[in-house]
Amino acid sequence: MNVPAAIAIGCSAGGVDGLMTLLGGLDNGLQQAIVVCCHRSDTMDILSDVLGRAATLPVRDAVEREPVRKGVVYLAPAGYHLLVEREMQFALSADARVNYARPSIDVLFYSAAEAWRQGLVGVILTGANADGAAGLRRIRQLGGVAVVQSPADAEAPAMPQAALDAAGADYCLPLSDIAPLLNRLCLA
Amino acid sequence: MDAAELERIEMDLFVQALQKRHGYDFSQYAPASLKRRTHLLANQLDCKTLTALTNRMLHEPELLPRVLEGLTVPMSDMFRDPVMFRALREQVFPLLASYPHINIWQAGCAHGQEVYSLAILLEEAGLYERTQIFATDLSDRSLQRASEGIYPAQEAQQWSRNYQAAGGKRSLADYCSAGYKLLKLNQRLRKNVTFAVHNLATDGVFCEAHLILCRNVLIYFSNSLQNRALSLFRDSLVRAGFLCLGVRENMDRSPVAQAFVPFIEPERIYRLASHLDDLVE
Numbered sequence: 001m002n003v004p005a006a007i008a009i010g011c012s013a014g015g016v017d018g019l020m021t022l023l024g025g026l027d028n029g030l031q032q033a034i035v036v037c038c039h040r041s042d043t044m045d046i047l048s049d050v051l052g053r054a055a056t057l058p059v060r061d062a063v064e065r066e067p068v069r070k071g072v073v074y075l076a077p078a079g080y081h082l083l084v085e086r087e088m089q090f091a092l093s094a095d096a097r098v099n100y101a102r103p104s105i106d107v108l109f110y111s112a113a114e115a116w117r118q119g120l121v122g123v124i125l126t127g128a129n130a131d132g133a134a135g136l137r138r139i140r141q142l143g144g145v146a147v148v149q150s151p152a153d154a155e156a157p158a159m160p161q162a163a164l165d166a167a168g169a170d171y172c173l174p175l176s177d178i179a180p181l182l183n184r185l186c187l188a
Numbered sequence: 189m190d191a192a193e194l195e196r197i198e199m200d201l202f203v204q205a206l207q208k209r210h211g212y213d214f215s216q217y218a219p220a221s222l223k224r225r226t227h228l229l230a231n232q233l234d235c236k237t238l239t240a241l242t243n244r245m246l247h248e249p250e251l252l253p254r255v256l257e258g259l260t261v262p263m264s265d266m267f268r269d270p271v272m273f274r275a276l277r278e279q280v281f282p283l284l285a286s287y288p289h290i291n292i293w294q295a296g297c298a299h300g301q302e303v304y305s306l307a308i309l310l311e312e313a314g315l316y317e318r319t320q321i322f323a324t325d326l327s328d329r330s331l332q333r334a335s336e337g338i339y340p341a342q343e344a345q346q347w348s349r350n351y352q353a354a355g356g357k358r359s360l361a362d363y364c365s366a367g368y369k370l371l372k373l374n375q376r377l378r379k380n381v382t383f384a385v386h387n388l389a390t391d392g393v394f395c396e397a398h399l400i401l402c403r404n405v406l407i408y409f410s411n412s413l414q415n416r417a418l419s420l421f422r423d424s425l426v427r428a429g430f431l432c433l434g435v436r437e438n439m440d441r442s443p444v445a446q447a448f449v450p451f452i453e454p455e456r457i458y459r460l461a462s463h464l465d466d467l468v469e
Contacts, residue, residue, distance in 0.1 A: 064407055064438045077436055083220035092436055093221045094404040096263040111220040114192045142192055 003188055004145065005119035006032050006068075008112045010105030010135070012039040012127030014156055016050065018149070018175050019125065023055035023073060025179025030057065032186050034073040035084065037108040039101045039131070042079040051075070062090040076103030083111035099131035109135025118143030121185060123178065125149045127159025133166035140167050145185070147171045147178060198238035199223055205242050210252055212326070213389055214259060216413035222259065229258035257329040262404050264301040265343065266360075267350035269403075269435050272455040273309060274355045279452060280430050281313045284398055290319040293397040293424060295388060295417075296405030297323040300334025304363075305354075306401065307377040312357045316380060322395055324386035331383045337373035341366050388417045393424045400425060404434035411441045418444040422460060431458045 011018060015038055026034075034057065040047055052059040055073055062074040068088045076082035081093040081103050091111075098104035105124075109132060112120055122139035124132050126149060140146050146169045151157035153174035164172065171181055199219075207213050214222060226238060233251070235241040245255055267273050284290050294303050303323045310316040325331050348360040364373045386394065388405070400421050406414045421431055422444055431448055433456040439445035448458035 064436060065411065065441050066438065080436055083224075085218065085220050091218045091220050092407050093224070094262045094264070094407065094434065095221070095224070107224065110224070114220075117192070142190060 002118065004032055004116075004121045004186055005070075006112065006116045007034045007121045007123060007182060007186070008109055008139070009034065009036045009123040009125065010038075010109065010127070010132040010159075011125035012101075012129065012131070012156065012159055013041075014128065015039075015126045016047070018155070019051055020054035021175055022123075022125070022179050022182075023051055023057070023059070025176075025183075026056050027183045027187060028056040029071075030183070030186050031070045033068045033070050035062070035068075035076075035082065035108060035112060036073060037076040037082060037103045037105045037132075039103070039105075039127070040078050042102075044078050047078070048075055062092075064090055064092040066090055076108060078103075081107040083107060084115040085111070086115050088115065099129055101129070101131050105132035106135040110138050113139040113142045113144055116144065120144035121147060121182065123147045123149075123182075124160050124163040125175065125178075126154035126156045128156040129158060130162035130166075132159060133162040136163045136169075137167035140170075145170045147173070147181065149173065149175050149178065195223070195238060198242070199226065202226060202238050202242045202245070205246055206255070209246050210249075212256065212387075216389060216410045216416075217259075218408055218410055221408050225259050229255065232258065253327070253329045256327040260296075260325070260327050260408075261298050261330050262296075262408070264298055264404070265350060266301045266305045266347040267354045267356075268302070269455070270350045270353035270355075272403075272432065272435060272457070273305060273350075274353070275452045275455045275457060276306075276432070277309050277313060277355050280399065280457065281309070281315060284430075285313070285315060287398055288318065290315060290399070291395055291397045292319060292321045293395060293400045294321060294323045295386070295400060295402040295421075297325050297334050297383075298327075298330050299339070300330075300337060300383075301339070302401065302403065303334060303381060304337055304373045304377055305351075307381065308351070308356070308360075308363055309354070311377070319380055321381045322397075323381055323383050325383075326385060326387040326389075328385060331385065335378065335381075335383045337375070337378065339371050339373075341369045341371045344371050388420065389413055393420060395424060396426055397424050397429060398426050399430040399432070401432040403432060404437070407434060407437055414439075415442040415444050418442050418447075422447040425460045427460065428462055429460045431460070432456065433458070 148169040230241040
């Protein structure tokens with residue numbers, strides 16, 4: 001397999017601890033762009049600060065029209081869907097919620113799958129609804145790699161289970177093994 | 189060729205066909221969101237492929253209003269981003285109050301939630317009677333809905349919280365009637381509102397505005413179309429007039445953005461730079 005160009009991660013609001021573990025375990029020399037959709041309320045503005053304290057790479061809310069840079073963790077901002085254009089710029093959308101969520105993981109994954117194709121690794125962590133399942137299927141359909149936290153290991157198993165049911169996975173692992181796997185895939 | 193490549197061709201053909209058949213040019217919309225909306229529209233109209241949607245759009249002209257609404261309508265809430273509305277009320281309205289007559293342009297008003305939010309704030313500030321609001325959208329259907337002012341009541345609690353957070357002086361219930369799971373805004377709020385068709389991609393200046401609100405509309409535009417819309421706003425504003433964008437919008441890629449200076453930066457409220465300021469620089 002070729003070295004991936006990007007990693008897309010999805011989890012629901014309860015997944016912040018899991019994200020901290022994952023982002024804290026990534027090699028700080030990664031040359032991939034990392035885009036994250038974590039469900040949050042419209043007013044939850046401090047997520048980038050919270051995750052930034054745990055992560056090895058810089059973390060920031062994605063800004064519309066800005067180019068996607070490698071070695072940076074970008075978050076979908078509160079109250080907006082995040083999309084990646086094929087020209088590798090971010091776009092935001094204030095469209096209706098998808099799977100009760102805005103930002104929605106499916107929206108991010110669909111656009112990221114088309115932007116990066118086989119160069120994308122999609123990751124689904126703990127979560128309480130089925131958002132992200134269709135997006136992960138799309139990532140695999142277009143040649144990307146799917147990683148799912150094992151439902152037995154997840155605080156809320158519904159989201160990883162739905163992802164497995166809809167998309168299957170190339171890797172299904174407990175949370176603690178996911179950062180080492182991503183390092184291995186990305187530094188290869 | 190994979191599914192995504194094929195869809196890309198279908199998407200290009202759809203945009204071209206819409207332009208040739210009906211004259212609406214969406215080629216300068218940001219592609220990822222436009223594609224999402226087009227897919228949603230295809231689903232709603234039971235079209236299995238984008239080509240099937242193109243086919244119906246070409247041969248069933250009566251579908252055009254639905255197509256336009258589907259491609260353009262952003263979700264909105266009343267008093268979305270209450271902090272911005274509070275800033276309008278507390279810091280912009282006192283300056284507008286010095287004009288004997290106030291023109292406000294709400295560009296891309298969609299279903300009108302923000303038009304009514306604005307009207308309520310103006311009424312509470314005692315400015316409504318001397319204000320004219322131009323609420324424009326390219327979609328006839330959206331304008332129709334906006335002028336009706338009827339929304340699902342399930343939104344009411346959130347809107348009421350937003351209204352309070354925006355510094356509302358009364359209760360949102362004072363401005364609407366509810367029943368049958370619907371909520372209808374008082375029609376007196378649209379007494380000074382003119383709903384009109386206007387396309388930011390192709391139409392020109394039509395009024396002299398003291399305040400322009402265009403929130404979460406330009407986020408769907410390419411850089412060049414964003415720049416076109418901003419130049420339209422520049423040319424429509426009175427000297428030192430105000431422009432409100434969505435709180436996550438970014439004008440850094442637009443040359444015309446230089447014409448605006450931040451007034452309340454985090455809320456994306458700007459003021460047209462005056463020529464005098466240019467000289468001082």
